[in-house]
Amino acid sequence: MPRNSNKSNLELTGNWFIDAGILGFVNLMEEVYGWDLNTLQKKIKEDEELIYYEYFPFAYLFYHSKIRTFYNEIQTLRKEIFGQEGINQKIAKIKNEINKLNSSISSSVNEKEKIEKKLKKAEEKLKLLEEKRENKFREIENIREQLNKIKIKFVKQAYQVKTIDEKTLNSLFPDFELKLPAIARNFYLFNSKEVRKNPTLAYKYLLFLCQKKYKELSELIRKINPKSKKAKGGLTYEICPDSTINPFLHSPIEFPNISYTKPLKIAQIEEILDSTLPIYISLLCFEQAFDFYYEKDIRRNIFFYTNNLQFCYKVNKRMRIKKEIAMRKSDRHSLFHLTFSAILDELIEHKCSFSLENMYIVEYEGIENQKLANVEYIGIPKLQASVLLDDYLREILNTSLQIKEKNFKGNKNIWLLEEFIKGKPLYPLAIQHIKLKLTGDIQQINYSIFYALLIDAAILEFKERQKQKETFSLFSKSFFQANYREILKKVKIEFRKLYYHSISETKRLIPDDDTRKRLGYLLLDSLYGNDKVRFLNILLKAVNSSKENINPEFLDLIFEKIVKNGKIWQRYALFLVAGMISDK
Amino acid sequence: MSENKKAFWIFKFGKWEEKLDLSGLKEAAKESFENESDSYKQKLVYDLLEATKNKDQNRFFYLLLKAINKPKEAKFKELWEKLNQNYDILPQEAFVNFAYSIIIGIMSTYNKGQQENK
Numbered sequence: 001m002p003r004n005s006n007k008s009n010l011e012l013t014g015n016w017f018i019d020a021g022i023l024g025f026v027n028l029m030e031e032v033y034g035w036d037l038n039t040l041q042k043k044i045k046e047d048e049e050l051i052y053y054e055y056f057p058f059a060y061l062f063y064h065s066k067i068r069t070f071y072n073e074i075q076t077l078r079k080e081i082f083g084q085e086g087i088n089q090k091i092a093k094i095k096n097e098i099n100k101l102n103s104s105i106s107s108s109v110n111e112k113e114k115i116e117k118k119l120k121k122a123e124e125k126l127k128l129l130e131e132k133r134e135n136k137f138r139e140i141e142n143i144r145e146q147l148n149k150i151k152i153k154f155v156k157q158a159y160q161v162k163t164i165d166e167k168t169l170n171s172l173f174p175d176f177e178l179k180l181p182a183i184a185r186n187f188y189l190f191n192s193k194e195v196r197k198n199p200t201l202a203y204k205y206l207l208f209l210c211q212k213k214y215k216e217l218s219e220l221i222r223k224i225n226p227k228s229k230k231a232k233g234g235l236t237y238e239i240c241p242d243s244t245i246n247p248f249l250h251s252p253i254e255f256p257n258i259s260y261t262k263p264l265k266i267a268q269i270e271e272i273l274d275s276t277l278p279i280y281i282s283l284l285c286f287e288q289a290f291d292f293y294y295e296k297d298i299r300r301n302i303f304f305y306t307n308n309l310q311f312c313y314k315v316n317k318r319m320r321i322k323k324e325i326a327m328r329k330s331d332r333h334s335l336f337h338l339t340f341s342a343i344l345d346e347l348i349e350h351k352c353s354f355s356l357e358n359m360y361i362v363e364y365e366g367i368e369n370q371k372l373a374n375v376e377y378i379g380i381p382k383l384q385a386s387v388l389l390d391d392y393l394r395e396i397l398n399t400s401l402q403i404k405e406k407n408f409k410g411n412k413n414i415w416l417l418e419e420f421i422k423g424k425p426l427y428p429l430a431i432q433h434i435k436l437k438l439t440g441d442i443q444q445i446n447y448s449i450f451y452a453l454l455i456d457a458a459i460l461e462f463k464e465r466q467k468q469k470e471t472f473s474l475f476s477k478s479f480f481q482a483n484y485r486e487i488l489k490k491v492k493i494e495f496r497k498l499y500y501h502s503i504s505e506t507k508r509l510i511p512d513d514d515t516r517k518r519l520g521y522l523l524l525d526s527l528y529g530n531d532k533v534r535f536l537n538i539l540l541k542a543v544n545s546s547k548e549n550i551n552p553e554f555l556d557l558i559f560e561k562i563v564k565n566g567k568i569w570q571r572y573a574l575f576l577v578a579g580m581i582s583d584k
Numbered sequence: 585m586s587e588n589k590k591a592f593w594i595f596k597f598g599k600w601e602e603k604l605d606l607s608g609l610k611e612a613a614k615e616s617f618e619n620e621s622d623s624y625k626q627k628l629v630y631d632l633l634e635a636t637k638n639k640d641q642n643r644f645f646y647l648l649l650k651a652i653n654k655p656k657e658a659k660f661k662e663l664w665e666k667l668n669q670n671y672d673i674l675p676q677e678a679f680v681n682f683a684y685s686i687i688i689g690i691m692s693t694y695n696k697g698q699q700e701n702k
Binding site: 532533534536537540541543544545549550552555556558559563564 | 606610626629630633636637639680681684685687688691692694695
């Protein structure tokens with residue numbers, strides 16, 4: 001295929017769906033041949049046809065015949081460890097039981113012996129389970145080693161291939177049989193009995209498909225089995241891709257009227273996207289872009305996307321490494337935490353704001369009968385992205401915040417940064433956290449909530465101003481011109497002033513701890529009711545009856561931030577309450 | 585607060601859109617009550633706060649007008665003028681902001697420490 005040599009560098013197109021496939025292609029090549037992105041780029045520059053039409057089909061067929069068999073074995077072992085009622089869950093249960101028994105030993109003297117016996121039994125059980133888990137891990141390692149050996153052998157042979165004929169393909173793929181992937185159900189490559197077990201036919205089909213040689217492709221299908229449905233029906237998704245090869249695409253059966261809108265042909269898509277990679281490669285590799293994670297025993301497939309291949313590749317790779325480490329430690333980090341700690345690590349190194357403002361996380365739970373379950377796309381708003389780029393504010397928000405009482409069964413904490421990135425308001429979380437301080441569920445107020453409240457206020461204020469300035473449109477002038485740095489600067493300056501007054505001035509005016517706590521309850525109550533009059537009345541009465549001098553600056557602050565403020569006064573009011581009841 | 589940075593409370597009443605100059609009100613209240621004794625102001629503020637809490641405009645203005653009804657003292661002149669411009673039956677939300685601006689204005693003139701020293 002004649003291609004412009006200047007364009008041979010592998011790049012993303014800006015269309016996330018195709019780009020996921022491009023990343024999937026990079027991942028597949030790395031998985032099989034061990035080439036990282038840079039090496040692959042180099043090899044493509046040297047000879048792209050060799051990579052696309054020889055190494056890629058080999059890798060694809062090897063992956064779907066051999067590697068996936070091994071992966072299935074690994075996955076069943078993993079399920080036994082991490083899945084529902086798996087070893088990990090059992091271990092957690094026993095650990096809980098041991099903790100309970102330990103605490104009851106000291107309280108009950110009469111049944112001490114009985115409890116000790118139970119404890120011994122539980123500990124033995126725990127030991128056994130831990131051993132079992134270790135064994136499973138070892139088994140996984142063994143399978144991996146075996147796979148590695150086979151892979152090395154395959155790669156060695158693949159490098160030495162000079163002419164592609166039946167003999168070489170048969171020796172390259174001994175005991176060849178393609179495993180049907182969840183993502184492609186009625187795809188001829190996996191569906192046809194003849195092709196599925198024959199490496200030569202499979203290779204030819206794949207090659208003609210990627211090269212868009214439709215005439216040869218039809219002939220091949222007819223030659224394989226002239227009576228088959230496919231041979232009679234002719235080429236369909238090979239020319240206009242649909243949900244047969246990827247469930248994210250339209251289904252011609254469920255949406256028959258889509259044909260009236262003329263779905264795009266492969267050649268048209270290639271022309272529009274100006275991609276150097278044959279589009280069918282991208283469509284076939286889509287699944288490899290996603291990595292799966294178990295969260296709350298549910299398998300979730302996730303892919304991080306931004307329109308820069310290097311960044312995209314590195315973040316996804318980092319995520320995978322972090323996942324492996326977390327899994328080994330049986331550390332149950334939230335999926336979002338894993339994703340964003342990977343992104344943040346990368347960010348700290350490269351500071352690419354452009355990528356951050358244009359990133360998405362695409363996730364689906366599974367594919368059943370060629371239908372997707374629970375697909376979610378998370379984008380990051382520009383404003384939030386600018387806050388993330390500020391080292392100091394990002395570190396402040398990168399904290400776990402307790403929002404549920406001591407006895408709450410389940411996760412008491414939330415990750416503040418996660419809520420922020422998702423664009424949720426932080427005020428309701430801050431109010432819950434401060435309430436815990438008043439009820440004695442926490443010892444100290446988390447310092448981060450002071451900043452969280454101001455950032456929340458700044459964002460709301462900014463949005464309000466934008467709304468007033470012009471009639472709302474997604475890409476208004478302000479979207480490009482707004483000076484986000486100014487907002488961050490304002491938050492930091494405001495913090496200094498407010499923090500001092502809310503901490504020291506309130507304590508000077510109301511020195512008694514109990515009075516301040518009682519006042520905190522009342523003020524929080526009025527905030528729950530969103531009652532500005534009541535809040536100001538309680539606060540000003542308390543200040544008015546103080547024996548100390550009132551700092552006029554403190555009153556100015558109340559006037560500026562609460563009295564004058566129409567819609568976001570609650571954020572500043574809560575800031576004041578937090579300062580008032582904090583121990584600092 | 586600098587002069588060119590004034591706070592306004594906008595409220596709509598019938599066809600008319602009115603503006604309340606909150607910072608102006610606060611500054612006028614500050615100037616008027618600067619030389620009054622702290623205990624007098626403390627009592628007045630307490631009563632004004634009660635009236636505001638009950639959203640009782642009649643009581644609030646009765647107390648305020650009674651306190652500034654001193655024709656011989658020129659310092660109240662600005663507040664009289666401000667009230668002359670703004671006084672009306674205000675919508676509830678506008679009244680609350682109006683009231684708190686005056687209350688905070690009075691409160692920022694407390695100078696208990698200095699008085700005790702004298």
